Amino acid sequence: MSDELKSNISQPPDAGPTASRSTVPIWIILLTLLLLFLGAVYFDRHSGWFDKQVYAPYTSADELASYQPKSGEASMLAHGKAVYETYCGLCHGSDGLGKPAQAPPLAGSEWAAKDITSLARIPLAGLNGPIQVKGRDWNLSMAPMGASLSDADLAAVLTCIRESWGNKNGAVSADEVKAARAAISGHPPAAPNSPK
Amino acid sequence: MNKISKKSNSGEVDASLRVPLLALFGGAAFWLVVSSVLAMIASIKFHAPDFLANCPWLTYGRVQPAADDALLYGFCIPAGLGVALWLFAQLGRAPLRGAIVPVVAAKLWHLGVLVGLTGILSGNSTGFAWLEFPRAGSIILLFAYLLLALWAMMNFAARRERALFPSHWFLVAALFWFPWIYSTANLFLVAWPVRGVVQAIIGWWFAGNLLFVWLALVGIGTAFYFLPKFSGRPLQSYYLALFAFWTLILFGTWCGIPPGAPVPAWMPVLSSFAAVLTVVPVLAVAAIAWQTLCGSTNCEPKGGPFCFIRFGLMSFVLSSLMLIAMACPRISQVTEFTWFGPAQTQLQLYGFFAMTMFGAIYYLLPRAVGFELPFPKLARLQFWLSMFGVLLFIVPLAIGGVEQGMKLNNPNIAFMDATKAMLPFLRTSTIGLLLILLGNSLFALNIFAMTFVWEKSLVKKAFTVVTAPLEKPSASASLRRDQGEVKV
Structure with missing residues (x-):
């Protein structure tokens, strides 16, 4: 074995390693x-x-x-609002205040507070002739805008009308709409003069 | 062969460790070569899928985990335990008592690795990364580890030099760390498996703690002993090392859950948080190494133990930074499920830990056994082979991994095109593995030759005693005493 291969290990064993005590930077x-x-x-x-x-x-x-799907009255209101904007909002307004010489207001209307059959009758059968809303007389004609809607959609839009813009008249279920639809089937469009 | 003069306490300490160290390192060197042969086979299969395809024992799904486990459990852990035993005895200036127990434990450990690797290759792997060894192998490993750790701790308790050196903290923590994580992971994954996604969480936790925390504790603890030795300057400094130690075990143990993991968001987020904070111990270790080596007057020839440890420290910093980068969601989106991960693991296991252990073993084994290295030039050649082997393995795979990730994320590039684009990188990495295999063989050659030389000297001594003339009973008695001293 040649001399250059001898490493420093033949030196006597030195002292153990030491560590300085300088502080952490x-x-x-x-x-x-x-x-x-x-x-x-x-x-x-x-x-x-x-x-x-x-x-x-x-x-x-x-x-x-x-991101969760909504359920209960909140989702019905949201759905009803969408249907309302499609079928009703053009004349009655997104704010439900109606338009002069075009459609009476729904916000605060005593018609929204009536029984469900009477209310459902308007979109289902249409409305012709004079009507008193919030103390004012209206004499216009409305087509049966809701006749083609499903029970669920109509219930949603009625709920929207009864529960929006300060109205607090309770929700409408699809079954109630179905009953109302059955009750008025075959009847001609009515022209009630005033709320009873 | 040059007999090293043994005087004073240090010689006694070295002599007490001779047989346990040869038992630990001899088996470790064997498994190191086995692991690189298996890794070569696995790597070749990527560009030559027909290679050994008809042998079920050597299919990719068995060879690759067997190669990984042979490197980690076959080489890294016994080598680390051997170096820890030597460091405790040296720092504490206390010879190892009852050296037969660590020898038996070392043999038991290597038997456990044999059982485990046979289990994997015969198709009885447990299927959890880094825990593939079947149950029998794991139990033997844990038992052998506990015996070795117990003896190391008894030697630590019996130390004559009572003052602690920073290496002590790291190594004592490592001795306790492995039984904790290994038994927990085995109980929850293999013995009584937990259900569903919790399995993956425990698997990530175990792998992170073993590959990052345990290896860092042992490797850095060893490097902190050798840095002042080689540079001739004190470690800079005690308190920074303490800071590095606590931040390493505090933050390191939370790492491991990848950002894309399909588990509740707080787990990967917490893991990324911890991973980014491990920048602190990594920078602290880098600062300690830099300041300790700065202005050192070391003139060791190229390729000696010091070069191994310096390369190991650089690999530690780089591999840890790669690990931290992979914990950042933006980067992980590209690098996850690509070759970047294996490149990082290889740099951590081989570039950092194995290289540090090579340096430490080349330094301490001649002292412990009492002979110079049989082939010191080949040991230096191993440094260059292993270094270029690691670089040829990890640089192409890290770059290729990023490219692969970008291609996989691009919906306009077909999966097969993204995979085929990796072929040149994989071919280069196979050449890297070939160099690593050659380097490992040189290491094993040196260790085996040293064992052989030591055994030959024992035989020669026994022969001298037996054939000694009988008319001088006193001389014969003294020779017999010499022989007894060697055998202890």
Whole structure:
């Protein structure tokens, strides 16, 4: 074995390694704190705070809830509003205040507070002739706009009319609309003079 | 062969470790070569799918996990335990008592690896990454580890030099870390499997803790011993090392769940949070190494133990940064399910840990056994082979992995086109594995030759004793005592 291969191991064993006692540099502490802060912000925004329902890419339980299908009266109102805008809103207005010489108001109308059969009769059969709404006389003609709607759609739009713009007259179910439709079938369009 | 003069306490300490270290490192060197042969077979199958396709024992799904486990359980862990035993004895200046137990435990460990690898290759893998060993193999491994760790801790408790060095913290933590994670993961995944997605979570937690935390604890603990040795300057500094230690075990243990994991969002988010914070211990280790080596007057020849450990530290920083990058959702979208991941794992296992262990073993084994390395030039050649092998493996696969990820994310590129585009990168990585195989063989050659030389010297000594003239009973008695001392 040649001499150059002898490494320093033939020297007597030296003392163990030592460590200097200089302090931890400040930059690494600042970096740790900065990363902790940024990490906490990231966690706050993306973790859903340990909610077991929240999976990526969603970031919170609230965001998840906004994508859930609605149920109950809220969803019926939202659906009714959409039907109202298609069939009724053009004349009665999105705000339900009606239009002069075109359609009487629905907001605060005593007709919206009447029994469901009387109310359903208007869209189902149409309305011709004089009518008193909120103390004013109207003498116009409305086609049976709701006759072609399904029971569920008509119930939704009636609920919308009875529950919007300050009206608080309760929801209408599809079964009630069905009953009303059966009650007036075959009858000619009515022309009630005034609310009873 | 040059006999190293043994005087003072250090020689006694070295002599007490001789047989356990040879048992641990000999088996480790064997499994290292086995793992690189298996990895070569697995790699060749990517561009030559017909290669060994008719042999069920050597199909890709068995060879690849067998190669990974042979490297991790066959080489990395026993090598780390051997180095830890030596460091405890050296730092504490206390010879190892009852050395027969670690020898038996080392043999038991290697038996466990044999059982486990046979289980994988015969198709009895458990199917969990890094836990593929069938139950019998895992139980033997855990038992052998506990024995080795117990003896290391007893030696630690019996140390004569009471003051602790930073390496102590890292190695003691590592001794406790492995039984904790290994038993937990095996109980929840193999013995009494938990249900559904929790299995994946435990698998990620285990892999992250084993590959990042355990390897970092042992590798960095070892490097902290050798940095002041090689540079001739004190470690810079004690408190920064303490800071690195606590931030490593505090943040490292949360890592591992990838951002794309189909689990409740808080888990990957917390994991990414922890991964980004592991930048702190990684930078602390880099700062310690930089400041300790800065201005060092070391003139060791190229390719010696110091080069291994320096390359290991650089790989540690780079592989940890790759790991942290993969925990960021934006980057993970590209790199997940690509070759970037295997490249990172290889850099961590081989580039960082195995290289650090090579350096430590080349340094300590000649001291412990009492002979110079049989082939020191081949040991230096191994440095270049292993270094270029790792670079040829990880650089193409990391770059190719990013390209593959971008192509996979592009709906206009067909899956087969994205996969075929990886072929040149895979071919280069096979060449890298070939260099690693050659380097590993040189390591095994040195270890086996050293064991052989030591055994030959034992035989020679016994022969001298037996054939010694009888008219001098006193001389014969003293020779016999010498022999007894060697055998301890």
